[in-house]
Each structure stands twice: as C-alpha cells, then as structure tokens.
Amino acid sequence: MVRTLVLLFVIISCQAFSQESSKTKKKDIPENIEPIHSKFSFSPFYVKEYSSLAINCRDYDNRATIYYKPNITGSIGAKIGIKNFTLSYAYGLPQDDKFGKTKLTNLILNYQRRVFGISLFYINYKGMYLANPEDFNIKYSENKYPTRLDIDLQTFGFNIQFAFNKNFSINAAFDQNERQKKTAGSFVFMFADRYTMLDADSSLIVPSEQQYYVRTKKVSDLSLNTLKVAPGAGYTFVLGHNISFTAIVLTGWGFQTKFYKLDGTSNIGIRLPFYINGKSALGYNGENIYVNLIYNVELNNIRFSDSDIALFANFLKISIGYRIY
8 A cells, every 4th residue: 555655656746747847848958958859769778787685694793695696697678768758678688507597577667857857666586596605615516506596586666866956967867868068966865765575485594504693594574665865966077079977876874664574473673774876877879879888786785683684786787779859
C-alpha cells in the first residue's frame, strides 16, 4: 500500500512539473541553455558492471570480507525517448560458466527536465558467485567458482533530483535533450526511496565463518525500505563544440526500515544509514547523433549487530543515440 502511494505521488509530481514546464518553456530558458526539440530518440548502449554484495564481520576485525558478485561481465540494451521521457532495458550478455549463471533484469523509466528529474527503476540479480573462496579455505576448480544460484537480489524505487541553478542542466549531461553552452555548476538535492529484497535458500555466511556471525547466519526473508535525502553538487565543464564533462556527488542519510525473520520469528529494525552516490558523464551532443560515457557508483548499507552488508552498485555505460525531429 505504501509503495503504491509513493508511485502515485511520483506520477502526479511528474505530470505537474510537465504541465508547469510547458507554460514557462519560452520565457524560462537561460541564455546558457539550448533546448533540443526532438520528438523521438533511440540509443543502444553497453554496460560494464562491477557490482558486488559484501558482508563484513563487526565483532572480529581479523575476519575476511565475504564477497558475492553477479556474473554479469556486461549487458546491452536500448533507451527509447519521447521528448523528455525515456524508457531503457538492459539484457545480460552470455557469461563464462566458471562463475555460474546470473539472470539480469534492468528496467528504468525516466523523466528529465533541466533542473528537475525523476526515475523509476527495477533491477533484479538472480544467482551470484563467491568471489574470494581462497580466503575461507574453500577448495574449488579454477574453471568453476563456488556459486549461489539461490541468491535473489531485487530492488525498485524512485529517485528525484533538483538543481538550484538554471544555467546548469542535468538534462544536457545525462539525457542530452538540451545543450549547455558554458561551464556552470549548481547545488543539487536528491530525494529517493529504494525497496530491496534479498532472498536465499540458506545462510549467506560461508560455513567456516558462521561461528563469527551469531545473529546474521540465522537471518532469512530479508527486505528493507530506505528513504534517502542527499544534498550535493554538480559541475559541467564545456570542453568544446557540443562536448562536455559533468560530475555530480551526493551524500546524505537515509531512514531505513528493515524486515527479516530470525529463527522463524518476524523482526523489524530502524536505523539511519550513511548514503553516497557519484556519477559523471562525458558526452558529445550533435544535431542528430549524440554519444555518452557515464560512470555511476552507489553504496547502500544494511547493518546487523554482528555484520555490515554493503550493496555496492558500480558500472560504466557507453551509448550512441540518434534523434528524430
């Protein structure tokens, strides 16, 4: 029910900003910004992933971190744009069998204006492998790492971003529906909500380490909702004709509600985790052809009394697009 209300709020907000922007479109465009009035755009892309799930022991500093990774060497997809709305979908490329199989679903719906943007996303990784078995004296073949096909990590939610300087365009940097003519920066504010579900058929703690994780080794049916507020800053360097580089860094705190079962009993926990997100874009924005190289890193944290579970999203994306007027 709560998630339904949140999505309704997001859609209503999106429509409201769309209507307002259309009323002020002609009189509210700074000299530093050049709008691009294309009706349709299409941009295939390639994504190289470096994401991971890391479990740290809080009670014993000398214990090795448990690293699980999805076997996603890369994925391809496409983004379709109609004016300021875009829809993108990514599909995982064939994988090396020695790291097991990971099924990937990555779907993003985005609405981006100059100083306001909103994204709805759904990401699912089904199946991971243990990236450092040698740290736990686990015997394995070099051609076959220990795999956990039962690990299912799903996350969905929304991100809303505001920029406070109209001469700085988030749109020009990432969705490229505008051009920024001169170098400029701005304070940026993000409001977001992320719902995450982490399921597995057995404990995520490897057998040799379970004696050091008295509580976490018994946790099952883990899900959490994190409401995040993160201020930060962004800056765009205009490097030449239609070429620019943009970087945005956001840090803040979240209100996290955690739901899980412990020995068959339902539990709930609340905390305020630290949050950080950084992204950058190097782009060429021509009349019909546009190219973008985007790097994004994001850290989300789940804490128990004896462990820290870090969800580390890290990827590099390159896209080449074509627009129709």
